[in-house]
Amino acid sequence: MGEVRAKRMPRAERERQMLDAAVRVFGERGYRAASMDDIADLAGVSKPLVYLYLNSKEELFSACIQRESAALIAAVREGAMGGGAADRQLWDGLRAFFTHTARNPYGWAVLHSHARTGGEAFVAEVMAMREEIVAFVTGLIVEAAREAHGDPALPGREVAGLAQALVGAAESLAGWANTDASVTAKEAAATLMNFAWAGLGNLMEGRRWSPPPGA
Amino acid sequence: MGEVRAKRMPRAERERQMLDAAVRVFGERGYRAASMDDIADLAGVSKPLVYLYLNSKEELFSACIQRESAALIAAVREGAMGGGAADRQLWDGLRAFFTHTARNPYGWAVLHSHARTGGEAFVAEVMAMREEIVAFVTGLIVEAAREAHGDPALPGREVAGLAQALVGAAESLAGWANTDASVTAKEAAATLMNFAWAGLGNLMEGRRWSPPPGA
Amino acid sequence: MGEVRAKRMPRAERERQMLDAAVRVFGERGYRAASMDDIADLAGVSKPLVYLYLNSKEELFSACIQRESAALIAAVREGAMGGGAADRQLWDGLRAFFTHTARNPYGWAVLHSHARTGGEAFVAEVMAMREEIVAFVTGLIVEAAREAHGDPALPGREVAGLAQALVGAAESLAGWANTDASVTAKEAAATLMNFAWAGLGNLMEGRRWSPPPGA
Amino acid sequence: MGEVRAKRMPRAERERQMLDAAVRVFGERGYRAASMDDIADLAGVSKPLVYLYLNSKEELFSACIQRESAALIAAVREGAMGGGAADRQLWDGLRAFFTHTARNPYGWAVLHSHARTGGEAFVAEVMAMREEIVAFVTGLIVEAAREAHGDPALPGREVAGLAQALVGAAESLAGWANTDASVTAKEAAATLMNFAWAGLGNLMEGRRWSPPPGA
DNA sequence: CATGAATGAGCATTCATTCAT
DNA sequence: CATGAATGAATGCTCATTCAT
Numbered sequence: 001m002g003e004v005r006a007k008r009m010p011r012a013e014r015e016r017q018m019l020d021a022a023v024r025v026f027g028e029r030g031y032r033a034a035s036m037d038d039i040a041d042l043a044g045v046s047k048p049l050v051y052l053y054l055n056s057k058e059e060l061f062s063a064c065i066q067r068e069s070a071a072l073i074a075a076v077r078e079g080a081m082g083g084g085a086a087d088r089q090l091w092d093g094l095r096a097f098f099t100h101t102a103r104n105p106y107g108w109a110v111l112h113s114h115a116r117t118g119g120e121a122f123v124a125e126v127m128a129m130r131e132e133i134v135a136f137v138t139g140l141i142v143e144a145a146r147e148a149h150g151d152p153a154l155p156g157r158e159v160a161g162l163a164q165a166l167v168g169a170a171e172s173l174a175g176w177a178n179t180d181a182s183v184t185a186k187e188a189a190a191t192l193m194n195f196a197w198a199g200l201g202n203l204m205e206g207r208r209w210s211p212p213p214g215a
Numbered sequence: 216m217g218e219v220r221a222k223r224m225p226r227a228e229r230e231r232q233m234l235d236a237a238v239r240v241f242g243e244r245g246y247r248a249a250s251m252d253d254i255a256d257l258a259g260v261s262k263p264l265v266y267l268y269l270n271s272k273e274e275l276f277s278a279c280i281q282r283e284s285a286a287l288i289a290a291v292r293e294g295a296m297g298g299g300a301a302d303r304q305l306w307d308g309l310r311a312f313f314t315h316t317a318r319n320p321y322g323w324a325v326l327h328s329h330a331r332t333g334g335e336a337f338v339a340e341v342m343a344m345r346e347e348i349v350a351f352v353t354g355l356i357v358e359a360a361r362e363a364h365g366d367p368a369l370p371g372r373e374v375a376g377l378a379q380a381l382v383g384a385a386e387s388l389a390g391w392a393n394t395d396a397s398v399t400a401k402e403a404a405a406t407l408m409n410f411a412w413a414g415l416g417n418l419m420e421g422r423r424w425s426p427p428p429g430a
Numbered sequence: 431m432g433e434v435r436a437k438r439m440p441r442a443e444r445e446r447q448m449l450d451a452a453v454r455v456f457g458e459r460g461y462r463a464a465s466m467d468d469i470a471d472l473a474g475v476s477k478p479l480v481y482l483y484l485n486s487k488e489e490l491f492s493a494c495i496q497r498e499s500a501a502l503i504a505a506v507r508e509g510a511m512g513g514g515a516a517d518r519q520l521w522d523g524l525r526a527f528f529t530h531t532a533r534n535p536y537g538w539a540v541l542h543s544h545a546r547t548g549g550e551a552f553v554a555e556v557m558a559m560r561e562e563i564v565a566f567v568t569g570l571i572v573e574a575a576r577e578a579h580g581d582p583a584l585p586g587r588e589v590a591g592l593a594q595a596l597v598g599a600a601e602s603l604a605g606w607a608n609t610d611a612s613v614t615a616k617e618a619a620a621t622l623m624n625f626a627w628a629g630l631g632n633l634m635e636g637r638r639w640s641p642p643p644g645a
Numbered sequence: 646m647g648e649v650r651a652k653r654m655p656r657a658e659r660e661r662q663m664l665d666a667a668v669r670v671f672g673e674r675g676y677r678a679a680s681m682d683d684i685a686d687l688a689g690v691s692k693p694l695v696y697l698y699l700n701s702k703e704e705l706f707s708a709c710i711q712r713e714s715a716a717l718i719a720a721v722r723e724g725a726m727g728g729g730a731a732d733r734q735l736w737d738g739l740r741a742f743f744t745h746t747a748r749n750p751y752g753w754a755v756l757h758s759h760a761r762t763g764g765e766a767f768v769a770e771v772m773a774m775r776e777e778i779v780a781f782v783t784g785l786i787v788e789a790a791r792e793a794h795g796d797p798a799l800p801g802r803e804v805a806g807l808a809q810a811l812v813g814a815a816e817s818l819a820g821w822a823n824t825d826a827s828v829t830a831k832e833a834a835a836t837l838m839n840f841a842w843a844g845l846g847n848l849m850e851g852r853r854w855s856p857p858p859g860a
Numbered sequence: 861c862a863t864g865a866a867t868g869a870g871c872a873t874t875c876a877t878t879c880a881t
Numbered sequence: 882c883a884t885g886a887a888t889g890a891a892t893g894c895t896c897a898t899t900c901a902t
Contacts, residue, residue: 011882030332032247036876046884048878057876088427116328117245161388161398161406168387169380176379183376190426191376195414197424202413209412211405212303223865223901251893261867266894438880438886460762462677466872476888478874487872518857543761547675591818591828591836598817599810606809613806620856621806625844627854632843639842641835642733656861681897691863693899702897 015053018043023064027106031061031118061118062125068107069129075100076133086144091193093140094170098185101174108178112171130167138163145204154203162203166196230268233258237269238279242321246276246333276333277340283322284344290315291348301359306408308355309385313400316389323393327386345382353378360419369418377418381411445483448473452484453494457536461491461548491548492555498537499559505530506563516574521623523570524600528615531604538608542601560597568593575634584633592633596626660698663688668709672751676706676763706763707770713752714774720745721778731789736838738785739815743830746819753823757816775812783808790849799848807848811841 021043025034036057040047054060079096080089101108115126138159145154154162173192177183202208236258240249251272255262269275294311295304316323330341353374360369369377388407392398417423451473455464466487470477484490509526510519531538545556568589575584584592603622607613632638666688670679681702685692699705724741725734746753760771783804790799799807818837822828847853 030245030247032245033332035874037874047876048885049883051877052883084427087424091426113331117248117332119248158406161391161403162410164387164391165384165407165410168390169384171387172379172383173376175383176376188376190424191373192380193424193426194418195377195380196410197414198417198422199410199412199414203409207413209302209405209408211306211408212299226865229865250891252891262893263868263895264866267866272893441886444886460675460677462675463762463764465870467870477872478889479887481873482887514857517854521856546758547678547762588836591821591833592840594817594821595814595837595840598820599814602809602813602816603806605813606806618806620854621803622810623854623856624848625807625810625841627844628847628852629840629842629844633839637843639732639835639838641736641838642729680895682895692897693864694862696898697862 011053014045014049018045018050018053018060019063019067022060023068023110024106026061026064026114027109030114031122036060058118058121061122064107064110065115065122065125065129068104068111069126071104071107072097072100072111073129073132073136076136080136080140086140086147087193087197090137090140090144091189093136094189094192095185097170098174098177098188102177102185105178108174112175134160134163134167137166141166141200144200148201149204158203162200166192169195226268229258229260229264233260233265233269233275234278234282237275238283238325239321241276241279241329242324245329246272246337251275273333273336276337279322279325280330280337280340280344283319283326284341286319286322287312287315287326288344288347288351291351295351295355301355301362302408302412305352305355305359306404308351309404309407310400312385313389313392313403317392317400320393323389327389349375349378349382352381356381356415359415363416364419373418377415381407384410441483444473444475444479448475448480448484448490449493449497452490453498453540454536456491456494456544457539460544461487461552466490488548488551491552494537494540495545495552495555495559498534498541499556501534501537502527502530502541503559503562503566506566510566510570516570516577517623517627520567520570520574521619523566524619524622525615527600528604528607528618532607532615535608538604542604564590564593564597567596571596571630574630578631579634588633592630596622599625656698659690659694663690663695663698663705664708664712667705668713668755669751671706671709671759672754675759676767681705703763703766706767709752709755710760710767710770710774713749713756714771716749716752717742717745717756718774718777718781721781725781725785731785731792732838732842735782735785735789735842736834738781739834739837740830742815743819743822743833747822747830750823753819757820779805779808779812782811786811786845789845793846794849803848807845811837814840 018039022034022039025039025042028034029038036047036050039060040050043050050060054063075096076093079099080093082092083089084092111126111129115122141159141162142154169192173188177185177188233254237249237254240254240257243249244253251262251265254275255265258265265275269278290311291308294314295308297307298304299307326341326344330337356374356377357369384407388403392400392403448469452464452469455469455472458464459468466477466480469490470480473480480490484493505526506523509529510523512522513519514522541556541559545552571589571592572584599622603618607615607618663684667679667684670684670687673679674683681692681695684705685695688695695705699708720741721738724744725738727737728734729737756771756774760767786804786807787799814837818833822830822833
């Protein structure tokens, strides 16, 4: 039993408890290895109640993904909401991203590590979330290019690739920061900004790294 | 049944077949969702034979990770083996990486997506492989700094973070290239080089992006 | 299916049914040869329910041993509880033993024949029960010696051997009585008393059978 | 692998090796828990060879029972073969029994502990062996009665019961002696003789222990 | 004679899911 | 609203047994 069973609470709160438990168990064990028994136990409710509220393991997992996705996106958006120059917005968004993932390791594990293991449907859901972040980042890059150069010289395809790289680097650094406790969100964000900003700037001004002629 | 059953073949060959099948099934479904029945079927053998040769699901998965890790590292090393300047080596290594992951999507999925879901032991194995690649990349970065500036001004901690970011970006782009068939290995490599090279160069010369004062 | 399935009964009763079935199947086939399927079928429940209540085959077997041991010891103790002279108590205990084993052939088979085959842990459990009975019998023998001769001339080691022999003879006669239905518990008890009593009496008075000189 | 594989030995010897291994493995683990793999390994031969020579697990186990039964009976008969008075013969036979079982613990375990767990057929085989010993002992008892009293006053049924008790006591003491290494075969035999002889003598002279009137 | 290669069938165990109360 | 009772369907793994060489 996860905790003392407090009877008769409003449905919304019960559901939140269940989702909390589910996110934790899914995040620790993965979709398949997590059992509905464990989740119900940790939530302090009986299994049929979980089914009554959330219908099935699939829907429960889906609900976890939805909630954690929304929370992550909201955190990043809110972080970047202060406005300012594009680099400032990117910096703020990254810090919010690293802070949020460090504070919600189970939710982040669900999104980053385990969503892929539960079948096509979940992959799609997480991809949608990821696309939303990528789109957000893409917007920032384009805006930065416009600010700096008036005219975005970058083809959309290239911007998409850059955003993918940036997001992947961020994900990797999030894992790094979660593994090594001495790495702060701020440090991870700084590392990534340093890594990315000059490269982005170069590209926006049309300077490219050229592959060696023979390659 | 996966294919026509060719009976009575030498053990080494059968084992390879089994590993091929296992990599595919694990890559498609993940560790837990993959069933030994499916793997045996796809390999065209009975389950007991799989156990006779590979002992258990855990060992089988481990063997997959080992084989695919070794193959990926070998591909990257071989790609970069031509020597030349550090940027050239990085470029060659990245191309080899994207080419290999594109050609071995199941193996890549096992390493990148699913190894985390099978328990601590597997995580450790994949992390070891990842560390090997990160160390390789780190070496290239340090060497590049030395070539360009005589003295590596970067602290080890910062280099580690950069390597993490670079590898994460590469992983993300590999997923991008695998999802969107129109993205070639070369294009992914070029995107990443362009993204990363100037940032790295700036850092090596001590130029950093500075967070805005109020942050 | 063993019997008509009466649905929805309280846990305690279901557990008793399961133990009844398990004792029977274990007693008939032995630990290894007994299958959880057979036990569940005979109990009229599904296998998962057996696992929900009894956890594992090992624990189920252990529970059988515990229950049957306790029942047998209780029967013997209650039989001998009437008091009286030591020979009277022994006689009463033996009759109770033969009656109980005849009425519970499966339980007796579990204890006598099959507990040895399920691994060290079970051996220990049955040995503990056997030691309890041996100790009980030993006590009667010592008491009888005291009653008859004031001073027990028998060393403890010899008493232990006698008790072992007596219990072994009883076990053998229990098998005999179970095999040949015409042998009653009373007859088996009388045979054993006749066999044992005079020998015990002789020993208590210090008269021993002497091995021939050349041996 | 149990030992170095010496190739090409005559069939009889190979079969003996296999039986040795089988007796040991069956004796240690019981019929069901013993695996043909273990037996073949311990015998230092391949599994198909075991099947070629001994046909099946059942037949192999049966062969073990036959061989060990014959050896035990032969040992007892040979021990008692010296002749002399009936008590001397019984004493010699018992010593031979305890000596043999102490020297062949695996064989004894097969006969005493595990033969019951392999199904009806094996029980019958062991029972036949046991009946042979019981008959032998019965003969000694009857002979002793004749020697001492000229006329056997004991009904056959009573003699059978006594023999059962005596053999059971011997079996129990064999287990005792095998468990506690400080108990010698001679001591076990003396304990049993002392236990039994006076009781048998009394019975032969018509003196019986009488159950208390009210029982 | 002897074995490496191979399998059909079974077993203990677990899990998502559903009723009856 | 909430739960104790119950199960169909897998799943990892093992074993006795048999060919093809």
